[in-house]
Amino acid sequence: MSKKVGIVAGSISRFDNPRHTLQEEMCAEAVKMILDDVPDLEIGDFIKKGYACCYSYFSDILEQQQCMHWIIHDYLGLSGVPAFRVESGGATPIDAVVNAALWIRSGMFPVVLVVGWEKMNELPIQKVNEAIAIAGDTDWDFVSGFTYNAFYATLETRRMHVYGETEEDLAEVAVLCHNNSLDNPYAQWPAQHGFSKITVEDVYKSRLISWPYRLLECAMTSEGASALLLANEEMTKKLTDNPVWITGVGFGTDTMRPGDRPDNPAWKGLYPEDEKIWPKTIPRPLSPYPDLTNFGSLRVAARMAYKDAGIKNPRKEISLVEIFDPYAGVVLAGLEDFDFCKRGEGKKLLREGVIAPDGELPCQLSGALTAQGHAVGSTSIAQVVDVYWQLSNQIGKKWGAPGRQLSKPKRGFVHGHGGTGCQAGAVVLEV
Amino acid sequence: MKQPGPEKVLREQKIDEKYWENWEREGGWRPVGWKIVEMNDGPTLNDLKPEQFMIVHRPHADFYHHSYGKVSKFFMGLLEGKLYGTKCPKCGLVYCPPRAHCYNPKCRLQETVWIELPKKGEVHSYTVMAIAWPSMAHLQPLVGAMVRIEGTNTCLPMTMRNIDPEKVNIGLKVNIHIEKQPKGDLLDVYATPAEEPKPPKRTPEELKRFREDMEKTLAWVRKTFGPK
Numbered sequence: 198m199s200k201k202v203g204i205v206a207g208s209i210s211r212f213d214n215p216r217h218t219l220q221e222e223m224c225a226e227a228v229k230m231i232l233d234d235v236p237d238l239e240i241g242d243f244i245k246k247g248y249a250c251c252y253s254y255f256s257d258i259l260e261q262q263q264c265m266h267w268i269i270h271d272y273l274g275l276s277g278v279p280a281f282r283v284e285s286g287g288a289t290p291i292d293a294v295v296n297a298a299l300w301i302r303s304g305m306f307p308v309v310l311v312v313g314w315e316k317m318n319e320l321p322i323q324k325v326n327e328a329i330a331i332a333g334d335t336d337w338d339f340v341s342g343f344t345y346n347a348f349y350a351t352l353e354t355r356r357m358h359v360y361g362e363t364e365e366d367l368a369e370v371a372v373l374c375h376n377n378s379l380d381n382p383y384a385q386w387p388a389q390h391g392f393s394k395i396t397v398e399d400v401y402k403s404r405l406i407s408w409p410y411r412l413l414e415c416a417m418t419s420e421g422a423s424a425l426l427l428a429n430e431e432m433t434k435k436l437t438d439n440p441v442w443i444t445g446v447g448f449g450t451d452t453m454r455p456g457d458r459p460d461n462p463a464w465k466g467l468y469p470e471d472e473k474i475w476p477k478t479i480p481r482p483l484s485p486y487p488d489l490t491n492f493g494s495l496r497v498a499a500r501m502a503y504k505d506a507g508i509k510n511p512r513k514e515i516s517l518v519e520i521f522d523p524y525a526g527v528v529l530a531g532l533e534d535f536d537f538c539k540r541g542e543g544k545k546l547l548r549e550g551v552i553a554p555d556g557e558l559p560c561q562l563s564g565a566l567t568a569q570g571h572a573v574g575s576t577s578i579a580q581v582v583d584v585y586w587q588l589s590n591q592i593g594k595k596w597g598a599p600g601r602q603l604s605k606p607k608r609g610f611v612h613g614h615g616g617t618g619c620q621a622g623a624v625v626l627e628v
Numbered sequence: 629m630k631q632p633g634p635e636k637v638l639r640e641q642k643i644d645e646k647y648w649e650n651w652e653r654e655g656g657w658r659p660v661g662w663k664i665v666e667m668n669d670g671p672t673l674n675d676l677k678p679e680q681f682m683i684v685h686r687p688h689a690d691f692y693h694h695s696y697g698k699v700s701k702f703f704m705g706l707l708e709g710k711l712y713g714t715k716c717p718k719c720g721l722v723y724c725p726p727r728a729h730c731y732n733p734k735c736r737l738q739e740t741v742w743i744e745l746p747k748k749g750e751v752h753s754y755t756v757m758a759i760a761w762p763s764m765a766h767l768q769p770l771v772g773a774m775v776r777i778e779g780t781n782t783c784l785p786m787t788m789r790n791i792d793p794e795k796v797n798i799g800l801k802v803n804i805h806i807e808k809q810p811k812g813d814l815l816d817v818y819a820t821p822a823e824e825p826k827p828p829k830r831t832p833e834e835l836k837r838f839r840e841d842m843e844k845t846l847a848w849v850r851k852t853f854g855p856k
Contacts, residue, residue, distance in 0.1 A: 217681040217683070218679075226671040227671070230671065336699075336813075340813045342761050342772065343755075344759065347785075352753070357828075358798045382672040382673035383672055383673070388673055404844070405845065407757045455774070456725070456785060457725075460782065462731075462733065
């Protein structure tokens with residue numbers, strides 16, 4: 198049996214805050230776009246022909262609802278159809294995509310619909326921060342007074358200390374993402390702030406959140422939904438003549454608490470090449486990689502996905518990348534953990550324009566979490582959809598911005614993660 | 629076979645049961661107000677039309693009674709002003725946060741033993757919070773540090789006092805303190821510098837920006853909570 202998994206269609210109901218539209222209504226908007234794109238897909242086929250659904254939302258607390266996916270599933274007219282929800286913090290939506298791909302590869306389901314959403318405006322913002330932060334260890338991380346902003350800030354401070362990253366590097370990442378989002382009709386930044394480009398000075402003017410991070414370097418809190426229709430090779434070819442294939446999937450983990458990472462015995466010796474890269478002037482922890490500078494779960498997920506897709510040299514073989522960047526420094530760390538460069542050199546790819554929209558390896562073309570938005574359960578599904586539209590040459594149609602379509606991209610890489618990198622997933626997409 | 633219960637209460641800091649009962653009742657889901665708004669909506673920014681929405685204000689209160697399990701000794705230690713960690717008798721790794729079982733893959737979840745820890749450590753990394761917990765907002769800008777307690781193989785996140793945010797740096801030696809009136813959670817623990825801090829290198833622009841950020845943060849605190 199072919200192990201190919203195809204993307205038949207993908208859609209987004211835009212990110213904003215507030216949306217006011219109910220979760221099931223945003224999901225219906227997204228799924229309706231898929232039905233419009235795939236006239237041969239019947240909702241009634243799901244039960245008759247043995248298809249399935251995989252749902253993605255992060256927080257029962259944010260939604261003030263447990264088992265929200267039961268409402269969504271029913272609302273879409275799919276009652277009876279096999280379905281469940283995956284949940285793993287920020288990794289929720291990428292895990293839903295990985296899970297759906299593995300379901301198809303197992304041969305159990307010929308077609309799987311993935312739907313993800315989040316509502317993040319219904320609690321006061323401090324309580325939203327709290328609802329997110331209790332994905333950290335509530336006895337040992339959260340009750341230190343740190344929010345996620347503060348934890349990611351300590352990780353970035355470590356990168357600045359060990360690698361020499363600067364505040365300007367972080368601001369430049371924010372500029373890249375925000376300006377990339379300006380043609381994206383699904384993005385929250387232009388919906389709220391208009392369509393003018395920003396500069397490093399604008400980032401510096403935005404308020405400090407937790408040094409070194411400022412407001413424009415942090416993910417937005419968003420509401421929105423997105424959907425992906427995946428199928429096996431035979432059904433993909435039946436349902437679309439413009440398919441994109443998921444040729445690699447991966448997922449990995451690291452410790453719950455970032456403070457446990459520097460001396461974690463489980464990581465010692467796992468990546469000897471990375472362990473060698475350590476400044477002589479800084480005391481060497483027992484496990485120098487990932488320490489607090491990098492994200493080990495991202496490395497495990499990426500290498501698994503590359504192996505699965507038969508990729509030997511990711512820097513040469515991948516055309517575009519969407520990194521899950523709740524904070525600007527994660528883009529730079531990710532470039533290293535995904536083997537696009539050596540550890541500590543993420544800033545070089547930024548400074549040399551490699552990840553710019555017209556660079557060799559364009560990153561964050563959607564605007565990603567700081568500009569497209571971060572409705573958690575929808576985030577990575579939407580990023581996969583953005584890369585799928587690029588690979589299937591649909592940016593002109595879907596964004597109404599043909600100038601933003603890359604010229605014949607071959608392969609895309611999308612990653613997602615949760616917590617402080619506690620769990621991560623990755624997919625390789627290929628025309 | 630034996631039955632495990634009932635539990636015997638050895639020591640207790642009592643709660644005001646009536647207050648919390650009432651608090652839970654008030655957080656009982658019924659709307660305390662509502663509004664009707666009009667806003668453009670639609671699945672893309674190329675496809676918006678005006679819609680009306682009704683929004684209810686709906687409180688929801690929770691009150692947990694949480695056990696610290698087999699690492700309760702750490703928190704009981706805080707009540708006595710002592711800092712405890714655990715040590716694996718097989719591999720020697722020392723944990724704070726403590727683990728009742730060693731997570732070194734070689735040790736096959738070996739049970740650990742308790743040891744008292746020195747109240748000294750070193751900053752492994754740090755941040756300066758301009759947005760802290762709501763209950764700590766009056767302390768902003770607040771230094772948060774990942775502190776490696778002397779002799780441990782872990783870092784414990786905690787806030788710092790008596791430190792100029794401009795001067796905190798990785799490698800700074802710190803003293804660890806426990807609140808005089810501990811409440812029984814990690815927030816009872818904080819750090820102060822144990823040596824003259826050596827600030828990180830900043831360019832003149834970075835330093836100017838940093839000082840402006842601290843001033844803005846302090847101005848907000850003064851405006852919100854009154855002068856210190």
